[in-house]
Amino acid sequence: MLDIRLYMAQRLSALIMVPLVIGHIAVMIYAVQGGLTVNEILGRTQGSFAWFLFYGSFVVAVSVHGAIGLRVISFEWLGLKGRSLTILSWMVFAGLLGLGARAVFAVTLAGGGL
């Protein structure tokens, strides 16, 4: 069920997430220290390609990692297999990617994206 390709995809996506999660938490703690408002935060992130890359790669890694993890749980605990397991895995991936991308666009595109 979990061959080496999916295993590696999950491990590599975890590898990408680790520094991004630490960076995200560090920035959150830093940002609230001085009492930054939402507009002040968005003023810094919107139009920033660096923040787009930071959260964009985070969302892609989460989508891959979460979809493979839920695929394993669905197989072992719910007994899903074959086509239904594949469809569910891709749906989870697409759902996480879509929701995450919407947030990333809103926060990092100039003018607020959506």
Added chain:
Amino acid sequence: MMKRISLLTSDTQMMTVSIWREEENDGRFEDYQVPARENQTVLDVVAYVQQHIDPTLSYRFACRVGMCGSCAMMVNGAPRWTCRTHVSKVVSNDRLEVGPLRNLPVIKDLATDMDPFFEKWVAAEAVFHPSATRDDPMAAITPDDPMRIAASEAIECINCAVCYAACDVVENNPDYFGPAALNRAWSLVNDSRDAGQDARLAAVGSNGGCHNCHSQQGCVQYCPNELNPTLSIAGLKRETTKAMFRWSR
């Protein structure tokens, strides 16, 4: 009946043992009264029931000294080698419950069908692929060779399937090869005489392979020979990862 009476005196302490009886998928635990001897193994108790109470009880054993790996059963819910498991060590609230090994189909009573277990050994390429003929000189492998040491740590497996019964991944994932097959594959990965490494790494990296292991270590907990299949599986994960980068070049 005469034989039974001759074995027991009026002051013999008795205990209840529940034994799984199954025939043609119709199974249930049945209680038997057996002597509560100070020094007896679970296999002794099962043998007593078969020899003195119900000769139709089916179970499997051979060596009785922990070498052959035939007599593993579930004892009070845990997989054990019954010939080396003393009743006094596992009895709980004066109850002893003996069932067939978990995760394997039952043939009858306590005898399980071991075919799926050993078919997975073959699927995992946990078989030796010779690289030399009998006409070649013996391979010189020193005891301090790191690969030899790694192989030695995994090599004392007696194929009892206790780890296979202890594994929750095996329970939930019928494709998973299980700890014993992967442990054997790891001992062969460390065999410098073996000529089938690429096929083996491809097999243990396939759908039922080592990457399904969640490292829960049920196998380590219950292996009667105190092996560490989880460590072997971690070794396989490492080697298959290295091989993937090698093959992609």
